[in-house]
Amino acid sequence: xxxxxxxxxxxxxxxxxxxxxxxxxxxxxxxxxxxxxxxxxxxxxxxxxxxxxxxxxxxxxxxxxxxxxxxxxxxxxxxxxxxxxxxxxxxxxxxxxxxxxxxxxxxxxxxxxxxxx
Amino acid sequence: xxxxxxxxxxxxxxxxxxxxxxxxxxxxxxxxxxxxxxxxxxxxxxxxxxxxxxxxxxxxxxxxxxxxxxxxxxxxxxxxxxxxxxxxxxxxxxxxxxxxxxxxxxxxxxxx
Numbered sequence: 001x002x003x004x005x006x007x008x009x010x011x012x013x014x015x016x017x018x019x020x021x022x023x024x025x026x027x028x029x030x031x032x033x034x035x036x037x038x039x040x041x042x043x044x045x046x047x048x049x050x051x052x053x054x055x056x057x058x059x060x061x062x063x064x065x066x067x068x069x070x071x072x073x074x075x076x077x078x079x080x081x082x083x084x085x086x087x088x089x090x091x092x093x094x095x096x097x098x099x100x101x102x103x104x105x106x107x108x109x110x111x112x113x114x115x116x117x
Numbered sequence: 118x119x120x121x122x123x124x125x126x127x128x129x130x131x132x133x134x135x136x137x138x139x140x141x142x143x144x145x146x147x148x149x150x151x152x153x154x155x156x157x158x159x160x161x162x163x164x165x166x167x168x169x170x171x172x173x174x175x176x177x178x179x180x181x182x183x184x185x186x187x188x189x190x191x192x193x194x195x196x197x198x199x200x201x202x203x204x205x206x207x208x209x210x211x212x213x214x215x216x217x218x219x220x221x222x223x224x225x226x227x228x229x
Contacts, residue, residue, distance in 0.1 A: 004160060033216075040221075043206060043222070044219075048215040048216065056214065056216060091161065102215045104149050104151075104168070105166070106163075108160035108162070110159050110160040111160065
């Protein structure tokens with residue numbers, strides 16, 4: 001069964017450093033998402049991406065964050081200058097197109113645990 | 118804004134016990150409701166969903182009914198197994214938005 005994959009599974013970085021989290025969505029999906037979960041808190045939506053542009057983003061997704069689909073398979077989340085509060089589990093998800101819009105069913109990867117020191 | 122509140126965990130049960138994990142929501146309009154499950158080391162997987170009032174979603178022996186009058190979508194299973202040990206997330210989505218709004222998750226441990 002096709003699945004969403006994410007790399008790395010864990011990343012430790014120093015405050016102020018840039019990190020890039022990578023995701024390979026399911027191959028025929030057209031919508032891509034990033035969510036995060038700070039320890040002990042809710043899973044929070046960050047951004048959705050369709051047709052090579054951001055289609056929706058949350059207040060969390062400020063200028064420090066960016067997303068990119070650099071080729072036909074990868075979808076990345078970049079944090080330019082990490083802060084301590086960026087420590088979280090980051091989930092990538094993808095969904096296909098259903099009747100001209102994103103399907104309600106999103107398929108999630110296993111997550112990348114980011115620790116900022 | 119829209120929000121989901123689910124029962125705090127962790128929940129520990131013996132095999133074959135009954136399970137209920139409560140979930141209530143606050144939303145404008147008529148959201149779609151979901152339960153996702155995360156097994157250790159894996160991503161969130163859709164367990165079941167319901168898209169309108171009184172719909173019942175079911176999968177793998179789990180059920181949840183969309184109750185508009187109580188704004189609830191409680192997850193139930195009559196007889197849990199050790200393999201059901203996981204974290205369960207209640208979520209909603211609104212028409213016109215692509216995002217899922219999640220609850221905090223409830224960790225279930227089933228002992229043999």
